[in-house]
Amino acid sequence: MQKKLLMLNASTHEIPFILAARKLGFYVITTSTKKDYPGHKYADEYICGDYNDYGEMEKLARKLKIDAISQACTDDCALSAAYIGEKLGLKGHDTYENAQIIHRKDRFKKFAEKYHVITPISKAFTVVNEALLYADTCKYPVIVKPVDLAGGQGIHIAESTEEYIKYIRIAFDRSKEKRVLVEPYIKGTLHSLNTFIVNGKVASFCTANDYSYENPYMTNSGVAPADNWGEAVKVLIPETERIAGILGLVDGQLHMQYIMSEGQPWIIEMMRRNIGNNWMSMLMDSAGVNWPEWVIRAEAGMNCSAIPMSRSPVGFYGYHMIMGNRNGVFCDVEIEPEFQKYIYQFTLWQGPGFEIKNYLSDKVGNLLFHFSTEEEKNYYMPKINELVHVVYE
Numbered sequence: 001m002q003k004k005l006l007m008l009n010a011s012t013h014e015i016p017f018i019l020a021a022r023k024l025g026f027y028v029i030t031t032s033t034k035k036d037y038p039g040h041k042y043a044d045e046y047i048c049g050d051y052n053d054y055g056e057m058e059k060l061a062r063k064l065k066i067d068a069i070s071q072a073c074t075d076d077c078a079l080s081a082a083y084i085g086e087k088l089g090l091k092g093h094d095t096y097e098n099a100q101i102i103h104r105k106d107r108f109k110k111f112a113e114k115y116h117v118i119t120p121i122s123k124a125f126t127v128v129n130e131a132l133l134y135a136d137t138c139k140y141p142v143i144v145k146p147v148d149l150a151g152g153q154g155i156h157i158a159e160s161t162e163e164y165i166k167y168i169r170i171a172f173d174r175s176k177e178k179r180v181l182v183e184p185y186i187k188g189t190l191h192s193l194n195t196f197i198v199n200g201k202v203a204s205f206c207t208a209n210d211y212s213y214e215n216p217y218m219t220n221s222g223v224a225p226a227d228n229w230g231e232a233v234k235v236l237i238p239e240t241e242r243i244a245g246i247l248g249l250v251d252g253q254l255h256m257q258y259i260m261s262e263g264q265p266w267i268i269e270m271m272r273r274n275i276g277n278n279w280m281s282m283l284m285d286s287a288g289v290n291w292p293e294w295v296i297r298a299e300a301g302m303n304c305s306a307i308p309m310s311r312s313p314v315g316f317y318g319y320h321m322i323m324g325n326r327n328g329v330f331c332d333v334e335i336e337p338e339f340q341k342y343i344y345q346f347t348l349w350q351g352p353g354f355e356i357k358n359y360l361s362d363k364v365g366n367l368l369f370h371f372s373t374e375e376e377k378n379y380y381m382p383k384i385n386e387l388v389h390v391v392y393e
Contacts, residue, residue: 002027005300006061008051008080009072010039012349013276017070018042020292026300029064031057038349051080058087068092068300071273075103075150078273081299091250091301094272098247102270105147105181112267115246118239119267122183131168131180135161141185144168146175151361152217157185188261190219190268191226193236194275194283195254196294196307200244202237204294204310206287208279210257213323213385215360219257221384222279223318223377224286232258232265239267252298253291278319278366281345285368286310286317316371318381321363324390330354330364332391339380339387342369352393364390 005021007014010030018039021028030040031049040046049060051072061069061084069090071081082099085092093099101107106124113121124147125131138158144167145155154174158164171180190210195202207226210219226232240254249272256270274280280291287310294307322333331352335343348365356362367388371377380387 003067003300004029004064005068005070005296006031006064006066006084007039007043007070007072008032008057008077009074010034010037010043010046011073011276012038013073013278014039014070014274015042016280016292017072017274017296020290021068021070021296024293024296024300026068026296029066031060051077054080054083058084061088066090068296070296070299073274073276075148075271075273078103078271092252092299094247094250098249099272101247102272104177104179105145105269106179107147108270109181109183115243117243117267118235118265120183120186122181125168125180125182126178128168128172131172131182132165134182135164135168138164138182139184140164142182143185144171145181145183146171147179147181148175148177152212152215152219153361155217186259186261186266188259188266189227191229191232191258191260191265192219192222192275192279193226193233193240193256193258194279194291195237195240195256196252196289196291196298196304197240197244197249197254198251198304198307200249201241203304203307204287204289205233205237206283206289206291206310207232208282208286209381211381211384214325218361219277220321220323220363221319221381222277222282223316223371223381224282225313225316226260228260228263231263232260235265236267243270250298251304253295277321278368281368282317282319285370286313316374316377318369318371318377320367320369320384320388322365322367322388322390323363323385324356324359324392325385326392327356327359329393330356330390331393333365334389334391335367336387339369339384342371342376342380343367344370356390 005026156167
C-alpha cells in the first residue's frame with residue numbers, strides 16, 4: 001500500500017517539497033485554509049484544514065493514517081508538525097518542546113543565554129508596561145520584534161526612547177501570542193547557513209548572502225556562497241553541532257541567519273522548517289545536492305546517512321523574489337537587457353490586473369541566476385531591484 005504524507009501548506013514555496021515527496025513514492029495530501037494555493041494541484045489530494053489548529057490536524061492525521069508529515073515553510077507549520085509527530089509517534093521531527101525552543105524567538109534566546117550560544121543577548125516581555133519601562137535602561141539602537149512572526153513582520157530598529165515606545169506597541173499589537181523581544185542592534189552583513197544534520201553532525205551545508213528591498217527585515221534575494229563563508233563556518237558548524245547535541249535534534253535540516261560583524265558571526269535565529277523564496281533551488285544548483293528530497297527523507301524518518309557533502313561552489317548562484325516599490329495594480333515585470341544573460345529560470349506567479357495590496361510582503365514572481373565571477377556579483381546585487389522591477393498599470 002502506498003505510504004501517505006501530509007503536507008501542512010501548499011503555497012508556491014512548498015511545491016518543490018510536494019514534488020520531492022511524490023518522487024519518493026508518497027501519496028501527498030496537502031492541507032490549508034487557502035483553497036487557491038498553487039501547491040494543491042501538484043499533490044494527490046487536498047483537504048481543507050487549519051494547520052494552526054493542532055487538535056484538528058491530529059484528528060485529520062489519525063483519520064488519514066498518515067505515515068509522514070512535512071512541516072512546509074512556516075514556523076507555525078513546524079510547531080504543528082512536531083506536535084502531531086509526537087502525538088502519533090512519527091519519526092522525523094523533534095519534540096514539541098524543542099520545536100518551540102527553535103521556532104519561538106524568546107524561547108531560543110533563553111536557551112542561548114543558558115548555553116552561551118553566539119547570539120545577541122535579548123530581553124523578553126509579555127506585558128506592555130514592563131516593556132515600556134525598559135526604555136530607560138536600553139542602550140540604543142535596539143531591535144524590537146514579535147517572537148512569533150517571520151518575514152520581518154513587526155520588526156523595527158529603535159534609535160531613541162520615542163521610537164522604542166512606538167515600536168514596542170506595534171510589536172505587541174502584531175504578535176499573536178503577545179510576546180516581544182528586545183535585543184542589541186549589531187551592525188554588519190546578513191547571511192544564511194543551511195545545514196543537514198545526521199547523527200548530530202553536519203553532513204552537508206550551504207551558505208548565502210541575504211539581501212532586502214523596501215522591507216529591510218525581510219529577505220527577498222540571495223546569492224550562494226556567502227562572503228567569507230569559510231571564516232563563518234569554522235565557528236558556526238561546531239556551534240550547530242553543539243546545539244544539536246544539547247537538544248538531541250533528529251536528523252534533518254537546520255537553517256540559521258547570522259550577521260557577520262568585524263569578522264565575528266552572530267546567530268540571529270535558527271529554524272528547522274523548510275526555507276521558502278526558492279532558496280532550495282538556489283541551494284541545489286550551488287551545492288549539487290537535491291535538498292528537498294533529503295528533507296522529505298528526514299521528515300519521513302528515513303535513513304539519511306548517504307546524503308552527499310555539498311560540492312565546492314562554482315561561481316555564484318542566486319535567487320530573486322520580484323516585489324514592487326508601492327501598492328498598485330500589477331502589469332508586468334521589466335528586466336534590463338544587461339542582466340538577462342545571467343538568468344536561467346524566470347517564473348511569474350501573478351498576471352496583469354493583480355492588485356499589490358502590501359508591497360512590503362507581496363511577491364509577483366521569482367528568478368534564478370548565475371554569476372561566473374565575484375566582480376559580477378558585487379556589481380549587480382546592490383542594484384538587482386532596479387534591474388528587475390515591477391511595471392504598474
